[in-house]
Amino acid sequence: MKIMEDVSVVSQEKVAFQTHLLRLSAGRISREARLGQFLMVQVRDGTDPLLRRPFSFHRIDAEQGVVEILYRVVGRGTWWLSQCDSGARLRIIGPLGNGFQLPQCGPAPVVAVAGGIGIAPMMQLLEKLAQWLAPSGKTREIHLFYGARTAEEFIPGKAFDTLGITVHWSTDDGSRGHEGFVTRLLEDTMRREKIKPCVVYSCGPLAMQYHVARWALENGVPSQLSLESLMACGLGACLGCALPAVNPAAPQEEHYLHVCKDGPVFKAEMIQWHKIQTHPATPPIFLFS
Amino acid sequence: MKIMEDVSVVSQEKVAFQTHLLRLSAGRISREARLGQFLMVQVRDGTDPLLRRPFSFHRIDAEQGVVEILYRVVGRGTWWLSQCDSGARLRIIGPLGNGFQLPQCGPAPVVAVAGGIGIAPMMQLLEKLAQWLAPSGKTREIHLFYGARTAEEFIPGKAFDTLGITVHWSTDDGSRGHEGFVTRLLEDTMRREKIKPCVVYSCGPLAMQYHVARWALENGVPSQLSLESLMACGLGACLGCALPAVNPAAPQEEHYLHVCKDGPVFKAEMIQWHKIQTHPATPPIFLFS
Amino acid sequence: MAQNSNAPGDTPDLSVQLGPLRLRNPVMVASGTFGYGEEYEDFLDLERLGAIVVKGISLRPRPGNPPPRIVETAAGMINAIGLENVGVDVFLKSKLPHLQRLQVPVVVNIFGNTLEEYAQLAAKLDGVPGIAALEINISCPNVKEGGMVFGTDPLMAARVVQVVRRATALPLITKLTPNVTRIGDIARATVDAGSDMLSCINTVAAMAVDIFSRRPKLANVMGGLSGPAIKPIALRCTLEVLREVHCPVIGIGGIATPTDALEFLVLGARAVQVGTANFVNPSVTTEIIEGMERFLRVEKIARLEDCIGTLDTQCLFPFAEIACELTDLP
Amino acid sequence: MAQNSNAPGDTPDLSVQLGPLRLRNPVMVASGTFGYGEEYEDFLDLERLGAIVVKGISLRPRPGNPPPRIVETAAGMINAIGLENVGVDVFLKSKLPHLQRLQVPVVVNIFGNTLEEYAQLAAKLDGVPGIAALEINISCPNVKEGGMVFGTDPLMAARVVQVVRRATALPLITKLTPNVTRIGDIARATVDAGSDMLSCINTVAAMAVDIFSRRPKLANVMGGLSGPAIKPIALRCTLEVLREVHCPVIGIGGIATPTDALEFLVLGARAVQVGTANFVNPSVTTEIIEGMERFLRVEKIARLEDCIGTLDTQCLFPFAEIACELTDLP
Numbered sequence A, B: 001m002k003i004m005e006d007v008s009v010v011s012q013e014k015v016a017f018q019t020h021l022l023r024l025s026a027g028r029i030s031r032e033a034r035l036g037q038f039l040m041v042q043v044r045d046g047t048d049p050l051l052r053r054p055f056s057f058h059r060i061d062a063e064q065g066v067v068e069i070l071y072r073v074v075g076r077g078t079w080w081l082s083q084c085d086s087g088a089r090l091r092i093i094g095p096l097g098n099g100f101q102l103p104q105c106g107p108a109p110v111v112a113v114a115g116g117i118g119i120a121p122m123m124q125l126l127e128k129l130a131q132w133l134a135p136s137g138k139t140r141e142i143h144l145f146y147g148a149r150t151a152e153e154f155i156p157g158k159a160f161d162t163l164g165i166t167v168h169w170s171t172d173d174g175s176r177g178h179e180g181f182v183t184r185l186l187e188d189t190m191r192r193e194k195i196k197p198c199v200v201y202s203c204g205p206l207a208m209q210y211h212v213a214r215w216a217l218e219n220g221v222p223s224q225l226s227l228e229s230l231m232a233c234g235l236g237a238c239l240g241c242a243l244p245a246v247n248p249a250a251p252q253e254e255h256y257l258h259v260c261k262d263g264p265v266f267k268a269e270m271i272q273w274h275k276i277q278t279h280p281a282t283p284p285i286f287l288f289s
Numbered sequence C, D: 001m002a003q004n005s006n007a008p009g010d011t012p013d014l015s016v017q018l019g020p021l022r023l024r025n026p027v028m029v030a031s032g033t034f035g036y037g038e039e040y041e042d043f044l045d046l047e048r049l050g051a052i053v054v055k056g057i058s059l060r061p062r063p064g065n066p067p068p069r070i071v072e073t074a075a076g077m078i079n080a081i082g083l084e085n086v087g088v089d090v091f092l093k094s095k096l097p098h099l100q101r102l103q104v105p106v107v108v109n110i111f112g113n114t115l116e117e118y119a120q121l122a123a124k125l126d127g128v129p130g131i132a133a134l135e136i137n138i139s140c141p142n143v144k145e146g147g148m149v150f151g152t153d154p155l156m157a158a159r160v161v162q163v164v165r166r167a168t169a170l171p172l173i174t175k176l177t178p179n180v181t182r183i184g185d186i187a188r189a190t191v192d193a194g195s196d197m198l199s200c201i202n203t204v205a206a207m208a209v210d211i212f213s214r215r216p217k218l219a220n221v222m223g224g225l226s227g228p229a230i231k232p233i234a235l236r237c238t239l240e241v242l243r244e245v246h247c248p249v250i251g252i253g254g255i256a257t258p259t260d261a262l263e264f265l266v267l268g269a270r271a272v273q274v275g276t277a278n279f280v281n282p283s284v285t286t287e288i289i290e291g292m293e294r295f296l297r298v299e300k301i302a303r304l305e306d307c308i309g310t311l312d313t314q315c316l317f318p319f320a321e322i323a324c325e326l327t328d329l330p
Ligand SMILES: Cc1cc2nc3c(=O)[nH]c(=O)nc-3n(C[C@H](O)[C@H](O)[C@H](O)COP(=O)(O)OP(=O)(O)OC[C@H]3O[C@@H](n4cnc5c(N)ncnc54)[C@H](O)[C@@H]3O)c2cc1C
Pocket: A038, A049, A053, A054, A055, A056, A057, A069, A070, A071, A072, A073, A074, A075, A076, A077, A078, A079, A117, A120, A121, A227, A228, A229, A230, A231, A259, A264, A279, A280, A281, A282
């Protein structure tokens, strides 16, 4: 059941470089939502911007009736969203899309890859997995490969240590952990430590996802990649959020899946990676100067 | 000198039915402004609404560096303006247009007519006139004919009594003063009391202004009418704010004056009243329901 | 008989006659913006709609264009979906049945790349129960004529309507493109060719550029602009069409509020279609219907039909009568 | 010689060659939105502009249309000013002298209702010092041809350019209207007829309706839409024109930010004109010029000329090379 709900902002907090945490009092949606799903937010009244913006659930707390989104300010929409104070009203639609699946495997480790704001849908998932695995007595490891451009972009994740999640940090500028791409760190670590995970969860820029997908396919690791696309409706109606996909019935044919309806979580083998065009990334330098 | 100034909201207050008083800290503009002139306000960031909105100076306080506008919420722009809190930033342009002239005549009374929010540019003008006339020892009367649809639309004007301004109230529904049009009250009062004013100042809806103009012309009273028109630039560049006018050189020819440049204060005889089309008045019932 | 007074408690009559169709209200949803209806069932009661126009259908399934397919612009969006659809066979088998069970007129939007495709498609849909009308999308390239868009030439547009007219007895709505010099000419040609109604407008040809990657923001380079930005263009097109033909016209373009919808009706459109606004607010159509009802109450109008075509372009000077006596003063 | 590196301190070179004109930067102001320049002198240094296009001038003064002349729409406005202007004689006597004293190219926008008017006007302006070019507004009704707009027909448009070409040696810019089926055809016809450059686009035909008074919101009923709403249409028109002709093109339509302006340049326009945005922010052109400079610094580009026409419509799949090895995986 998809719900349009008028919610109020419980709090808004800047938690890292250009990154905000927004808590929304959304009683109805919080009860229906699952991790990996997303919502569409009307960031402002009126026609500027016109369309809603999609954000993953960062945390879902059905008991408190609260959902959280963690987002990076990258353009007009997210900038205006960052201006909302506690008590402000927002119109949201959710929960949309399909969430993450729990891993279907034995004691093999679970691997997660997060690039930049890609940490958003991952944090509570990892916490849940850790809590779920601990009592089961299985000595299953959880590895998070967490990359960013620079150290100040990382979200403070206090819970990692106490939950026994091994975090592998990487930054483009070497300011924390490995210097270079997080996918390179993933490949090297996995090869060196001869880990054969039972699943890889991943969220981040498409260029990163491509490398995760390639690694997963080459190593036969089942994957759950949360992918992005420009969206108008989030409901499967506009067909705008298409990604080039493999048609299992006719692999040579042109075929598309839709992020809002068939995703946002996909298996690596579903996507025709060589046909993907990243949507243009316009640095917002003129907006904020 | 026209100035574009980024100003901050000192305070915003609801002072009557759908009517707000906005105090702006506008050091530079306040020093240049004269009563009867106006400013253009960008009510909100972004493209909704696109154009600035014109408002008369309600009060100018050059010493404090503050200007006030008094406005009625009638549509999107004024509604958003009404949402600004103290401290909010607004971009304004002013002072624009020509202000009111002081009356050039002997001891004859001064008459002012205000319809609804038309009181905005009138209040400080009348106060100034009263203060200016008092020490001069002239026993000149000041009459304000102040009309509204209903009593709760009137702006509390404490100063009137103490300044010796005679206020003639009228409402469409009879809830205060004369029941009916303020221009009817004006005509009747003037005829009955055989007053021959030396000037009539007037601001209000075009339909009211038309009747004031007719009365002024028929009775040979010099007039200063603050007129409105839809505006894009406020600078004399777009030529959008035209009013059909009398070309003294060729009275039969089609001719236009521009409210932002040639006004907003006009003499009744300058306008071709029979050619005026009021801009459509869209009641904002759908906006606010 | 005709209701003349409208006491406060009365429910105003929103129904309109649209050619052979009687609609419970004039608010339809536009093709390509409402899927096959199901996508919106969580947000509104589909049976409250005047009619549903489904996503454009072709003879064979079409995968659509590569992404990016959409981009937001000022008060609008551009789409280059590429008419992705399941094809007429899957439509009839798995999409239509659900709609047939509902009490709401279903209009099937059709398109082809050749005259034959239009004709075959129309033949397949002819006589299928639960279809109220066909809407012919003529904003498609004619592959046999060097890719020139059918709807940009009166003769080609008329030929499409003719072949569809021959293939079916269903009421026909021709959907006009605004990307022409004289939309009235296309309107006349298609009506003369047998179109019972017109809908107006499809999207406005547009594009967007990314200055950092130096690439078009749409993989297809060009696309169609829709949303509030185009409403003034759609109103102008609608008036031009109404001045040229006398058949029922459906107004489309940027409608997002009750006021927007009423503007097209006042102009003379007998119904409207809501498109892009569904994306922003999936229950916007219900809000538009309720707003129209409120309008009629406030304005004390018993029947919405009484608003249609009431635009007054003559009487522009409200003070003219009362003020003419002023002219010879000073 | 050509500067190839761009050290942080360097000022990027914004100058562009526009046909015979060398502009210090590509940011011009659009006709009818900047008066005769004076109106904006409190807000910016006119000599920083690439060029000033003055309000459209006709042979005789024109009073313009009755009000209301403008109405705001979503991210745009419609105007029906009716080309009010002081006429060429007053322009030469009392408006031009002030501009002549400034170090900024002045482009005079001209229009007429007959071919003769265009020709006489051009003759009057020929040889006047301080005029850099004429911009021919062909979006006017041809009164001798039943009011059909000159710019909507290739032959009529070409005739206007021909008569102006014969009457003056000044560089000619033809300003195209978007209200046509194939803007490329008009572009080609006017260039063949002797236009040195093109500017693109004029306003989009539009209207607005008031549902309470049941009247058009403009006394003239229809008018021209401008502002951010039309930028996607203007970009598309500019690309269509660039694909058809090889002369310098000036992009116009909805430009309000440095990014907007750069989009037209990347597409291949050699200059831009800023219109409606001047109303919202009278010093917007200065901000656009400064923003372009910042862009070049950030992107480490020495000369703005190097951005012009760099749109890449081919390479749409950035992962194609690195990813093709993936295709034959599972
Ligand atoms: C299913 C899904 C879940 C998402 N979850 C999150 C999240 O949890 N946290 C977060 O910070 N971001 C998330 N995003 C991305 C987020 O939607 C965009 O960053 C946001 O819409 C940008 O809006 P804007 O107006 O600020 O930027 P714009 O000014 O519109 O554009 C700025 C940049 O953002 C990109 N962008 C714009 N719209 C989208 C979009 N719909 N999807 C992806 N990129 C876009 C543009 O291409 C451009 O590069 C998610 C996207 C999807 C599709």
